[in-house]
Amino acid sequence: MKKLQSVRGMHDVLPPETALWREMEQRIVAAVEAYGYQEIRLPIVEHTELFARSIGEVTDIVEKEMYTFRDRNGDSLSLRPEGTAGCVRAGIQHGFLHNRQQRLWYAGPMFRHERPQKGRYRQFHQIGVEAFGMAGPDVDAEQILLCRRIWEVLGIQGLRLEINSLGDLPDRRAYRERLVAHLREHRDALDAEALRRLETNPLRILDSKNPALRPVIEAAPAFHEFLSKAARDHYEGLKRLLDEAGVAYVQNPRLVRGLDYYNRTVFEWVTDRLGAQGTVCAGGRYDGLVEQLGGRSTPAAGFAIGLERVAELLPDWDAETLASPDAYLVAVGAEAERFSRGLAERLRDQVPGLRLVANCGDGSFKAQFKRADRSGAALALVVGEEEAARGMVTLKPLRGSGEQVQLDESALVAELRTRVHARRRENTE
RNA sequence: GUGGGCGUAGCUCAGCUGGUAGAGCCCCGGAUUGUGGCUCCGGUGGUCGUGGGUUCGAAUCCCAUCGCUCACCCCA
Numbered sequence: 001m002k003k004l005q006s007v008r009g010m011h012d013v014l015p016p017e018t019a020l021w022r023e024m025e026q027r028i029v030a031a032v033e034a035y036g037y038q039e040i041r042l043p044i045v046e047h048t049e050l051f052a053r054s055i056g057e058v059t060d061i062v063e064k065e066m067y068t069f070r071d072r073n074g075d076s077l078s079l080r081p082e083g084t085a086g087c088v089r090a091g092i093q094h095g096f097l098h099n100r101q102q103r104l105w106y107a108g109p110m111f112r113h114e115r116p117q118k119g120r121y122r123q124f125h126q127i128g129v130e131a132f133g134m135a136g137p138d139v140d141a142e143q144i145l146l147c148r149r150i151w152e153v154l155g156i157q158g159l160r161l162e163i164n165s166l167g168d169l170p171d172r173r174a175y176r177e178r179l180v181a182h183l184r185e186h187r188d189a190l191d192a193e194a195l196r197r198l199e200t201n202p203l204r205i206l207d208s209k210n211p212a213l214r215p216v217i218e219a220a221p222a223f224h225e226f227l228s229k230a231a232r233d234h235y236e237g238l239k240r241l242l243d244e245a246g247v248a249y250v251q252n253p254r255l256v257r258g259l260d261y262y263n264r265t266v267f268e269w270v271t272d273r274l275g276a277q278g279t280v281c282a283g284g285r286y287d288g289l290v291e292q293l294g295g296r297s298t299p300a301a302g303f304a305i306g307l308e309r310v311a312e313l314l315p316d317w318d319a320e321t322l323a324s325p326d327a328y329l330v331a332v333g334a335e336a337e338r339f340s341r342g343l344a345e346r347l348r349d350q351v352p353g354l355r356l357v358a359n360c361g362d363g364s365f366k367a368q369f370k371r372a373d374r375s376g377a378a379l380a381l382v383v384g385e386e387e388a389a390r391g392m393v394t395l396k397p398l399r400g401s402g403e404q405v406q407l408d409e410s411a412l413v414a415e416l417r418t419r420v421h422a423r424r425r426e427n428t429e
Numbered sequence: 430g431u432g433g434g435c436g437u438a439g440c441u442c443a444g445c446u447g448g449u450a451g452a453g454c455c456c457c458g459g460a461u462u463g464u465g466g467c468u469c470c471g472g473u474g475g476u477c478g479u480g481g482g483u484u485c486g487a488a489u490c491c492c493a494u495c496g497c498u499c500a501c502c503c504c505a
Contacts, residue, residue, distance in 0.1 A: 005496080060503055064430090082505080110505080115430080117499055126505060193502090204503095257504095268505095275499080282505060306505030332463070367458090369465040384463055398465065 009114070009122030016323035023322055024311060025107065027153045028127050035146050037105040037129050042086040044109065048076040054085040054289055056260030058200055065112040079111035082259070083128045084286065084302055085293075091132060092295035101133035119277030119309045128283075128304035132290070135299035137234050140265045140285065141241035143303055147269055147281055148247060150305070155315040159280060161247065163267045164255035165235035167227045169288060172263070175226040176202060186216045203256045223253060234264050257282075261289040265301065274309055281305045324376025325355040326420055328398075330368040331383045339388040343409070351416045353424060356381075373398055379419070381412070 006012060013021055029039075048068050055061050067079040080086055083106050091097040107127040114120055129146070131139045144161065151159055166172060180202050183190065190198070194205045194213060206217055227235070242249055255266055266284035274280075283303020290298035331340035344358040357375050359368050365384070372380045382394035382404075393412050396404035407415060 008496085065503085112504080114503070115501090116497095117501095120504070124505065128505090259504095276501085277504070279505060304505060309505065330464080365463045366461080366465075369463095371465085373465040380465075382464075386463080394464090396464075404464085 007122070009116035011121060011123070016319040019323035020314065020317055020319050021307070021311065023317060024154060024307070024314060025127065028150050028305065029105070029107070031146065031150045031153050032105045032127070032129055034149070035103065035142065037103040037131075040087060040090065040104045040106050042080075042083065042090055042106055042108075044080055044111075045077050046080055046086050046089065048078040050085050050089055050293070051078055051081060054088065054259075054261055054293060055082070059260060061112060061259070065114055067111045067113055081112045082110055083108070083126055083304060084130060084259075084261070084289070087128075087130050087302075088289055088293055088295070088300070091298075092290065092293055097132045097290060097295060097298050099133075101131070103129070103131050105129045117277070118275045119306070119312070121308060125307040126304040127307060128302060130300060130302035132298050132300045134301070135287070137238035137241060137265065139301050140238050140267075141245065141247075143283060143301060144242065144247060144249075144267060145245055147283075147303065147305075151269070154310065154313075156310070156313045158273070159269045159271055161249040161267060161269055162252040162255050163238070163242075163249050163265065164252050165224075165227060165231055165264050166256065166262055166266055166284070167223070167231045168263050171226045171228050171231060175221070175223050178221050178226070179203070179206075182220050183216065186219075189213065189216045206254050207256075231264055238265055257284070261286040261292070263287050267303070271309075271313060274312055277309065279306070280309045280313065320376050324378075325357045326377060326423065327354070327356050327379040327381050327416065328368075328372035328375050328377040329356060329358040329381045329383070330365065330372055331359055332363075332365050332368065333385045333388070336383040336385055336388040339391075340383045343383065343393065346409070347413065347416065350413045351420055353420050354416055378423070379416075 048066070051066060052062050057063075061081050066081055069077060071077050087104060087106060088097075091102070096102060105128065107125070109123050109125050111123055113122055116122060129143065131143065144163075147161075151157070167175070180198065183194070183198055183202060183205060187195070189212070190205075191208075191213065194208055197204050205213070206220065208217065224232075239249075249267075252268075255268060257266055262284045264285040264287065267282070268279050269281040270278045271280055272278055281303055283301070285299070285301045287299045288297075290296070290300060329340055329344055331337045340358060344356060347356055348354055357372075357377060359371065363371070365382075369380065378397065378399050380396045380398055382396060384394075387393055387406070392406045392408055394404055394406050395412060395415060
């Protein structure tokens with residue numbers, strides 16, 4: 001039989017690494033909620049049409065990266081390649097974008113059929129936020145500040161913020177036309193790649209690394225000359241807000257998007273520590289999307305964080321410790337086992353947040369202590385015939401200093417409460 | 430879709446110019462009759478990714494194939 005294996009580009013997260021992920025997610029969510037964003041839970045599968053209409057028919061994502069399949073009744077469905085489309089769809093469907101502001105966040109897996117490499121997977125995970133009903137650059141700035149706070153609480157340093165304005169749709173159309181015209185005039189100077197992009201995504205040609213194209217690219221019209229007054233003011237407003245907040249940024253006029261729905265502000269947080277996939281977080285405005293999907297015209301802005309990439313940048317948290325239980329209950333002998341089963345349940349009742357492993361599968365004191373040690377527990381609780389007969393429990397610290405002591409149950413509960421509390425505080429600092 | 434690197438025990442790897450498989454870690458037991466971590470002793474565990482070829486003989490050489498990985502491309 002062929003060896004069973006996970007699908008290419010889709011990975012398991014195992015303990016103790018899962019503890020790192022939980023910690024990371026909890027901190028991000030806490031930061032997001034500190035700005036009043038509320039959680040929305042969305043389906044992983046949507047009608048294919050939703051993504052075609054929002055992300056864009058001719059984008060790489062829609063053309064060749066979506067997991068698309070037929071439902072039993074013939075509908076074309078797709079695994080979501082990103083979160084914004086579903087969020088907007090839900091907003092329109094339930095009418096919660098009408099005439100009001102909304103700040104929402106979501107988290108979960110996204111799917112793109114790409115060739116996997118470092119930082120790029122076929123199932124990857126994002127936490128994203130979307131804000132609706134706010135047209136000014138203040139929300140853009142707020143979201144960038146939110147990002148900064150997230151890096152702060154995660155202890156991640158050295159990210160570079162890049163920003164740009166894509167202008168509004170008419171600006172972009174006008175620019176695109178002029179750019180295509182310019183490139184057509186110099187068709188002979190273009191390479192095969194550029195010629196292909198001329199039809200699909202001409203803005204991308206500006207990114208070409210081929211030095212032979214440099215003269216043509218430098219002679220191309222500059223986009224910022226095509227920005228409308230309103231878009232320019234918006235962009236200037238954003239920069240002023242960032243300056244006031246003390247956020248450092250780099251203007252990158254070549255920062256564009258693989259998704260068609262963005263307009264005006266786009267930004268990315270980038271690292272050079274991850275190899276080729278350096279974008280850790282990307283976002284921007286998409287004022288036209290709600291209307292494009294059939295809702296009433298609604299300004300909107302959002303961003304998404306790539307969790308696999310962020311996880312790679314995390315400081316050295318001690319996964320073993322985060323994942324390990326507080327105590328391991330050792331019980332040897334029939335009487336002791338009986339007593340310890342009841343004891344374990346009472347302790348879980350009375351000590352909030354206690355993570356207690358009760359020994360299963362018999363074993364000598366020696367064997368059970370070995371298990372206790374390997375479980376990573378800070379404490380061993382020991383019940384032998386002697387303790388069981390007297391209703392006592394021996395508490396033995398397994399890490400650090402401290403002698404073992406015999407306690408009755410209420411003293412044990414008190415002791416565990418203070419230890420668990422102290423440990424929780426430690427881990428959230 | 431294209432290219433580079435790599436596939437040997439659960440994990441990390443060694444195995445030189447072909448002579449038919451090893452270490453460390455992990456796991457289990459013992460030295461310690463109610464006490465883990467250190468040390469020592471013993472043990473479990475591999476169709477050498479898969480298929481074919483060359484050869485008396487292949488983990489080792491050749492071909493194919495699959496997988497992983499990194500990069501191009503694209504993006505979170």
